[in-house]
Amino acid sequence: MATRTLDPQEIEVVQLHGLLLSGVAPRPIALASTVDREGNVNLSPFSFFNVFSANPPILIFSPARRVRDNTTKHTLENALETKEVVINTVNFPMVEQMSLASTEYNKGVNEFAKSGLTAIPSVRVKAPRVKESPVSFECAVENVIALGDQGGAGNLIIAKVVLIHIDDVYTNKDGKLDTIKLDMVARMGESWYTRANEAALFEIPKPIFTQGIGVDKLPTHVIKSDILTGNNLGRLGNAEKIPSEKEIAQFISTDDSLKKMVKDKDFYALHCRIRVYIKEGNITNAILTTFSIK
Numbered sequence: 001m002a003t004r005t006l007d008p009q010e011i012e013v014v015q016l017h018g019l020l021l022s023g024v025a026p027r028p029i030a031l032a033s034t035v036d037r038e039g040n041v042n043l044s045p046f047s048f049f050n051v052f053s054a055n056p057p058i059l060i061f062s063p064a065r066r067v068r069d070n071t072t073k074h075t076l077e078n079a080l081e082t083k084e085v086v087i088n089t090v091n092f093p094m095v096e097q098m099s100l101a102s103t104e105y106n107k108g109v110n111e112f113a114k115s116g117l118t119a120i121p122s123v124r125v126k127a128p129r130v131k132e133s134p135v136s137f138e139c140a141v142e143n144v145i146a147l148g149d150q151g152g153a154g155n156l157i158i159a160k161v162v163l164i165h166i167d168d169v170y171t172n173k174d175g176k177l178d179t180i181k182l183d184m185v186a187r188m189g190e191s192w193y194t195r196a197n198e199a200a201l202f203e204i205p206k207p208i209f210t211q212g213i214g215v216d217k218l219p220t221h222v223i224k225s226d227i228l229t230g231n232n233l234g235r236l237g238n239a240e241k242i243p244s245e246k247e248i249a250q251f252i253s254t255d256d257s258l259k260k261m262v263k264d265k266d267f268y269a270l271h272c273r274i275r276v277y278i279k280e281g282n283i284t285n286a287i288l289t290t291f292s293i294k
């Protein structure tokens with residue numbers, strides 16, 4: 001299959017905007033609540049958003065200039081005026097209301113009322129927070145960086161978290177946020193969203209405190225396997241050590257079918273078994289099987 005190569009300078013901004021939103025996804029959603037100098041409330045979602053620092057705690061989101069007419073959004077104007085914002089997270093039970101809040105109502109229209117979301121007072125900032133949000137971050141706007149002055153240009157709102165509100169419905173018995181309970185949503189391209197529910201969630205052991213052996217240390221027949229995927233190789237390469245000859249021999253001796261695979265150099269059957277072990281989460285046996293034929 002062919003790969004297209006595009007120069008951003010040679011395509012229309014509308015097309016580039018769509019490509020970026022579909023190609024860089026999923027993106028978390030910041031449902032930002034702000035007020036202007038007169039105290040008029042605004043609520044609007046943004047998917048150019050993430051966390052960038054824990055010490056100090058910094059969240060950044062970007063209300064881009066509208067592509068079609070180069071106008072700015074009320075959230076940006078309010079953040080520049082008051083230097084405050086509440087960033088509310090979005091989960092599945094409120095996703096339709098969040099989407100409704102993205103409607104481009106005239107200035108002064110309260111999107112809380114339009115979306116049916118509940119405004120409750122914040123503690124350290126004037127803007128209200130969203131009661132339905134699992135987590136809300138009261139923030140002081142430390143800086144706003146304009147990335148351009150044409151339609152589609154972003155404006156990075158650098159927001160320092162000054163207070164965090166957590167709905168205990170979404171915590172586990174240890175008081176930590178529970179990923180499964182949170183049921184968060186994220187933005188994709190066009191009108192698509194994705195849901196981080198239980199069926200879509202999976203865990204990968206992080207190679208932070210230990211050093212994985214690396215894919216390059218796996219046997220060549222495994223690296224070149226048509227059965228094992230790149231993800232399979234990545235999981236095997238995350239193993240802490242290559243098993244010793246004694247460990248391998250002892251493992252083979254307990255399994256007659258594995259003995260036959262080793263004797264016949266049946267790589268197909270061997271790789272299929274490795275995949276099964278990985279799927280079951282039995283990485284110890286997967287690694288032992290991997291190195292049973294070198």
